[in-house]
């Protein structure tokens with residue numbers, strides 16, 4: 001099993017889940033938003049070596065092809081991408097380059113090596129501003145940022161390839177808001193720069209690394225005026241990936257599923273839940289809306305629950321408690337973690 005972006009937030013938790021279920025892994029990552037130190041943690045939790053880990057950029061076709069030459073790859077879980085939607089509004093080209101160019105580079109290597117199975121990280125952002133209420137996979141897509149457009153384009157490329165290559169299977173998972181941390185406190189969300197995502201930013205304010213949270217907008221058409229998202233625990237998120245892999249060979253073709261909890265929480269709901277988890281109010285100010293943000297994104301998860309009998313079990317309080325445990329045990333993130341032993 002090849003995992004791209006396996007050192008990242010979702011990728012590292014997915015590595016634990018897949019190792020726990022007996023998968024042999026090959027991981028590639030360029031560490032643009034992660035560190036190789038995470039693998040020592042993954043191995044400590046799983047009690048197994050990760051396997052082969054390569055530092056490479058997925059746009060480097062020669063290097064990627066060499067990995068496929070060296071290993072027998074039966075399927076790919078493709079996480080590697082840039083993910084900050086608001087940054088993509090300011091600086092779109094790297095988003096198209098890495099997210100689309102990286103995906104086509106990967107597809108080329110897969111094609112050359114007769115690999116026909118892919119799980120792709122898509123995003124709820126493809127729906128854009130779709131109004132109020134749960135969104136199903138048939139809700140029309142209207143990406144509003146270059147990030148969302150890049151993922152939408154990848155979905156279209158995969159749909160086309162599945163159409164033209166009988167036997168090719170792609171499962172696109174449209175994540176809503178994966179967050180939280182491994183319950184051990186060893187793995188969590190540790191971006192290299194200032195966190196763009198709400199939960200790690202809140203955690204860094206609570207631990208004293210940052211002064212105050214800025215709540216981006218309180219004038220949305222939502223109950224308290226702050227934006228509503230559908231937060232999903234990272235452990236529920238990666239369990240769904242394992243189920244996707246288990247079902248990859250069931251039905252060839254393109255399959256698209258929403259991955260969310262199915263419940264909306266406002267930014268202020270999350271601030272309150274995190275304050276409860278850490279035992280003290282997290283200070284915040286109301287700031288301007290963030291470019292590219294939409295008022296509400298909540299998933300209708302009927303399709304994925306029906307397909308794989310997947311039911312998320314961990315709520316917002318668990319997400320906050322686990323994120324806070326990770327932050328407390330790792331006030332400076334993974335910095336200072338020992339590097340992995342050579343398997």
Ligand SMILES: NC(=O)c1ccc[n+]([C@@H]2O[C@H](COP(=O)([O-])OP(=O)(O)OC[C@H]3O[C@@H](n4cnc5c(N)ncnc54)[C@H](O)[C@@H]3O)[C@@H](O)[C@H]2O)c1
Nearest residue numbers: 005008009010029030031032033034057058080081121175
């Ligand atoms: N976290 C979320 O809220 C969220 C929501 C929807 C979709 N997604 C998607 O899920 C995937 C994983 O997200 P994440 O939160 O783990 O992000 P992350 O930034 O923590 O992980 C991405 C990993 O990919 C690596 N990477 C980036 N560009 C690369 C390249 N050119 N070559 C090799 N490696 C590269 C990074 O170093 C990082 O380790 C992404 O595709 C993202 O768009 C994330």
Ligand SMILES: O=c1ccn([C@@H]2O[C@H](COP(=O)(O)OP(=O)(O)O[C@H]3O[C@H](CO)[C@H](O)[C@H](O)[C@H]3O)[C@@H](O)[C@H]2O)c(=O)[nH]1
Nearest residue numbers: 083123124125176196197198201214215216227267290293
């Ligand atoms: O410091 C912050 C950070 C975030 N927010 C707000 O909190 C909400 C959640 O923001 P995140 O950045 O955590 O998540 P997004 O919904 O903006 O984006 C995430 O989920 C999307 C899909 O829903 C994309 O896929 C994207 O890659 C991923 O980061 C948004 O309303 C945002 O404006 C703040 O108020 N202050």
